[in-house]
Amino acid sequence: QWYQRRVRVTFMPFIIKACSQALVEFPMINAHVNGDCTAITYKAAHNIGVATDTPHGLMVPNIKNVQNLSIIDIARELERLKVLSENNKLSTDDVTGGTFSLSNVGAVGGTYASPMLVVPEVCIGAFGKIQTKPAFNSEGEVYAASTMCISWSGDHRVLDGATVARYSNLLRSYLEDPTRLLLL
Numbered sequence: 001q002w003y004q005r006r007v008r009v010t011f012m013p014f015i016i017k018a019c020s021q022a023l024v025e026f027p028m029i030n031a032h033v034n035g036d037c038t039a040i041t042y043k044a045a046h047n048i049g050v051a052t053d054t055p056h057g058l059m060v061p062n063i064k065n066v067q068n069l070s071i072i073d074i075a076r077e078l079e080r081l082k083v084l085s086e087n088n089k090l091s092t093d094d095v096t097g098g099t100f101s102l103s104n105v106g107a108v109g110g111t112y113a114s115p116m117l118v119v120p121e122v123c124i125g126a127f128g129k130i131q132t133k134p135a136f137n138s139e140g141e142v143y144a145a146s147t148m149c150i151s152w153s154g155d156h157r158v159l160d161g162a163t164v165a166r167y168s169n170l171l172r173s174y175l176e177d178p179t180r181l182l183l184l
Contacts, residue, residue, distance in 0.1 A: 017069070019125070022167055024067070033158050045067070047097050049061065064097065106129030110126075112128055131148070
């Protein structure tokens with residue numbers, strides 16, 4: 001059972017699961033396009049790539065079928081891929097078949113980025129570090145709010161900015177209320 005093995009659960013498994021859940025409503029973001037943009041293939045599987053900074057350079061292994069995984073399963077797979085990445089032992093299967101990618105620039109102190117597409121994917125998100133900033137509640141009172149910036153890049157031949165913005169808003173709603181993800 002999962003509770004018999006220690007699993008390190010960070011924010012990243014929640015972000016990955018939230019991205020997958022939002023992809024259900026925005027399948028055009030989970031697609032591939034061929035080189036001359038004559039064919040777009042919508043992917044049923046959410047194989048989410050995670051850009052990983054390693055001593056051997058940048059690697060983008062992907063977690064297969066995220067839509068079918070629990071947050072604990074995602075955390076376990078992230079750890080497996082991290083160890084393999086650091087030891088330069090990723091298999092071909094680990095780094096192929098991605099349908100959507102993420103970059104955690106916050107892990108190296110970044111807040112914003114211009115993420116580069118992992119072709120033939122049509123969208124990638126870069127997550128900045130979580131920061132505490134002043135915000136206002138409905139009564140105008142200041143409180144400490146945790147914020148995280150997300151930068152997006154998309155293939156404009158397939159996606160428009162409004163679609164990506166709506167996807168991002170749905171993603172934000174899942175991240176602001178992660179209990180919704182625990183029931184999936």
